[in-house]
Amino acid sequence: MSYVFGTWSFEEDSLRFKIADLLKKLTAVLLIVWLFKGPLKLEAYNEYIVWGIIALIFAFELMSVGKWFGVTVTGLIFALSKAFFWTALFLFFGKWLGLPETFQGDEAILTASTAFAYAVVLGIAGLLVGKTGFGKMKSKRWFKVEKKAYEFGGVDLGDVKVDGTGKAYPVLVGKKRVGWVIDGEVEVEAETPIGKVRKILHSPVVVWTSQKLAETKVEADPSFVERVQALLNPDKLYKNKESAKVVDLGIIKVYEGDGFQYVKLPFIEVIETPHGERVKVGPIRVHEGSVVSPLEDMVTIRELGNGFQLTKAGDRLAIQTDEYTIEVAGNKVTYRSGNEVLKLSKDYVSLKSGEISITVGKNRAKLRIDDTIISASDGKVRIRVGGKSYTIENKGACNLVIRKAKDIIEEQSVELIEGLGINRAALNRRVKELIDELMEHLG
Incomplete structure (x- = not known):
């Protein structure tokens, strides 16, 4: 070998x-x-x-x-x-x-x-x-795809499921199995706080995991193995290595998220969060700050012919496509498409795109659309529009801004997630309606 x-x-x-x-x-x-x-x-x-x-x-x-x-x-x-x-x-x-x-x-x-x-x-x-x-490294061949095929009928990874049928080929680094390549049409489904994300993936699909995905042997396709072997090249898988936030090569795993970093190599594992760090070198573990629970096995599902990649690391989920990215951390969700960013959590939602910024927190909200700014907190509303500034001290007006800002984000987020982007005409209309209602409080 x-x-x-x-x-x-x-x-x-x-x-x-x-x-x-x-x-x-x-x-x-x-x-x-x-x-x-x-x-x-x-x-x-x-x-x-x-x-x-x-x-x-x-x-x-x-x-x-x-x-x-x-x-x-x-x-x-x-x-x-x-x-x-x-x-x-x-x-x-x-x-x-x-x-x-x-x-x-x-x-x-x-x-x-x-x-x-x-x-x-x-x-x-x-x-x-x-x-x-x-x-x-300029490696031409990190991995070896075994010329052995097993019957694949789907796998349940908790919040992530892969349905479909086909053949699964083990991927080795040295003598260690680090993943599987699936030959067949499969559908990946992930549960997120903004709903289920479904995507049909076309062969070949690599699943980086130490789990056993198939057991029953079937006839292998040597030509498929040769084709996949050429595709499993780190330089091809991650062309923009320097800017990659999530990298999974079976035995090398890197996950960078909001206030979170995870790196795993053959004998080193590092987890860093705002609340603490955990470093593992061989059998030695060092903690600083709050103890960070060990992650489950980080699993990545990647469509080799296109740009889709889904990674599950503990309670975190990252989905990357050519059109958008989604990152889930517990009950927090960040959706990015171009320069449009949508963030949702239990007590906070925000939508940003260029000169547009709408945020809603606990008992507060702020809208910035071009040169128009509306902010509301502590029973007070401040407005800047057309070069003029207004202040309204009214709890009802404050609650009105918070409620309308939430409605606007909900409306715009639906179109954003469906790939249509922010509807500027609808957004401007809703902001004008809000300003008209607020002006009534000025008498």
Whole structure:
């Protein structure tokens, strides 16, 4: 089994990886020797053995670079990060088993805490390099589509369902299954606070998930596998990588939303919110602020021939098409189409497009249409229209503005979601009606 990434080509069982496995076994033997250094009368060589173990850890990690994605800057950084992480574990538990003074105390050359700090910092550096053009990888073939087909009859992912029939082909990175490609016409349906979103997707459709979607084997189509293999290219899937808010490549997952960031790599996971952060490096978890619950498996459904992509990450949902994007976070929804943005939540709704801005919050509202501004809060209404300003202190007038602003957003949002955009004529008419009613309060 071979893989080609840019100018690098290797066999999975090449000499380099065999040497890496041999070094791992040698490290294990040396660890056992160090553990029984007393009975073996090797205490005089304690420091040399410890340095040998650390050197072997770095050697086998660096020799293993490229097992998954080919030799890249990102891969080298993560290899160093992993080496420091294993070193930190060894030094942390080794202090109770007779570590020499060189690795303990204020004068220590290298301690467990220092090694762990290097691991975390290098992990963060790897994330940053990886987000900048994916570490400058020019891989031609990250994935392998298996030439095995299974009968697909739909899948239920909670708030997201995929109905239809066809054949499902597993997608592998190395030996790890990271998703499936479906050959057949399917319909995806997602529950959102603004209603159900349905979309018929045309073959081929990739589902990035660790879940098992099919079991019964059927006859495979080799030509389909070859065609999909060419489509599963990171550079083709995400042409505008720098501006992508949601990236899913099976084993690399990035989700950036409103006040929320999620990044997952083979041995690092980061969740950042305004209320707290959670960083996981291997088995180590670090929390800051409010504890963030672990996400469910982030799942992405993508139509390879068109621009549709749906991603579910915990209680968050992102839908991207060539015409619009929808992001759902709990009971909050953001709909974007061109420069038109609609936001809805339990106590807040807003609609914006160029010089148009309408917002309604709890007991307040504001409308800005070109040079006309109407704001209402605390029983007071302020109006600026035609270069003149007015103030109305009347609770009824304030409630009128809030109610009318909500009605306008509801009317306009229906047309916006249906793809018709904001109806300027209807909007101007409703605003004029509101101003006429407000002027009656001025007497």
